[in-house]
Amino acid sequence: MRVDLIVIGGGVVGLSIAWEAARRGARVRIIDHANVDKQASWAGAGIIPAPPGPRASQPLEHLARRAAQAHQSWADMLRDHTGLDTGYQRCGGLFIADQPGEAASLAASRWVWEEEGFEFQRWDNAKALGQAPQLGTCPGWSDVRTLIWTPGEAQLRNPRHLQALRLAITRLGSEVLEEAVRDIAQVDGQWQVRTSRSAHTAASVCVAAGAWTGALIGRFGIATEVVPVRGQMLLHRFDRPIYPFVLNVGSRYLVSRADGHLLVGSTEEEAGFDARTTEEGLRGLEEFATRWLPQELQQGGRLPPPIASWAGLRPASIDGFPVMGPVAEHEGLFVAAGHFRAGLTLSPAIAEVIVDMLEQKQPAVDVRAFRPERGWKGSLTPPN
Ligand SMILES: Cc1cc2nc3c(=O)[nH]c(=O)nc-3n(C[C@H](O)[C@H](O)[C@H](O)COP(=O)(O)OP(=O)(O)OC[C@H]3O[C@@H](n4cnc5c(N)ncnc54)[C@H](O)[C@@H]3O)c2cc1C
Structure with a gap:
């Protein structure tokens, strides 16, 4: 040919x-x-x-x-x-700041976003709970400082x-x-x-x-x-989608798929071309998921075990x-x-x-x- x-x-x-x-x-x-x-x-x-x-x-x-x-x-x-x-959907993204530094960074971004015409809204807690009441039972909810809604976020x-x-x-x-x-x-x-x-x-x-x-x-x-930067990921499976949007907290996130799969990501590590997961990396993701998933999914403060975990190498310049x-x-x-x-x-x-x-x-x-x-x-x- x-x-x-x-x-x-x-x-x-x-x-x-x-x-x-x-x-x-x-x-x-x-x-x-x-x-x-x-x-x-x-x-x-x-x-x-x-x-x-x-x-x-x-x-x-x-x-x-x-x-x-x-x-x-x-x-x-x-x-x-x-x-x-491919499962493409414009589901929107909720950004949560639960630390003073993250709240300051979101507040600073706001001026740039307004300048550039970026589409976002500042939500209060009641607005977020109106969209996703299950957020209110997450262990992390009491620490929420800032909530930003970006309707243009999508997933596939x-x-x-x-x-x-x-x-x-x-x-x-x-x-x-x-x-x-x-x-x-x-x-x-x-x-x-x-x-x-x-x-x-x-x-x-x-x-x-x-x-x-x-x-x-x-x-x-x-x-x-171009250098490899490792990212680890966890996969849970529930009987329904947990959130109707992507939930972003700092550099971590939860992505709910329509069939109940839920991705928990991710780490950023310089580990050469080693694409294996680590105990420490997965533990950090599990703690993040425990903090931002509703209490009714947990037993004794713990989530059911994830069904899979993996790591990939991002190409960073x-x-x-x-x-x-x-x-x-x-x-x-x-x-x-x-x-x-x-x-x-x-x-x-x-x-x-x-x-x-x-x-x-x-x-x-x-x-x-x-x-x-x-x-x-x-x-x-x-x-x-
Ligand atoms: C955990 C994690 C989460 C991420 N989440 C997102 C996200 O939500 N949204 C987003 O936009 N991006 C995300 N990224 C980043 C995104 O995945 C990468 O930017 C993107 O996949 C890079 O694509 P690529 O085709 O350049 O590289 P790769 O997907 O790595 O593909 C490179 C290919 O080259 C092949 N190859 C290499 N050397 C050779 C060779 N000598 N001969 C033949 N084949 C070769 C490899 O087999 C590989 O298939 C994430 C990455 C990770 C690791």
């Missing part, structure tokens, strides 16, 4: 790019060594936070707004193409979203190959990708290998490192911006990585921008700030 584009990495970023390119008529081959249990995209919570307001001016905020507009239509298109429901079921993307791509004549990529090289003006078992050639290659991206592109002069775009002086080689806690959130817009650049069109969002060659050359260690 003639291949126009090889995408290395079948996480949400790689699959989204492949789907966008395939819908525009390209023949795409995705190569992924299929370790889905370590993949950040599978491990994530599926939260799509409310987009920044219309007057927000940073490139990352533009990307998030563009992505938020696309999620509903992507969910509809994926359902039409595959018959699979990320494993289903990945499954739908994969199916949609293959239905358009593109393919997914389960092999580990060893090497990328330019041969006679084409890009050659070698795996443990085979070699593949295309005019363009996009490396979307998440936290593992650096190992594949290090030698092409990419100056901005060292300066907090994604690493996205063409690799300078290597025509046809692209990177899309480093989206840290927002890879799923941003994925439709990442795909649009990367495929625009592949087609040598001006992308709708200015992503020059994310160019791969920015940042420090060499290692993170400062020179002596």
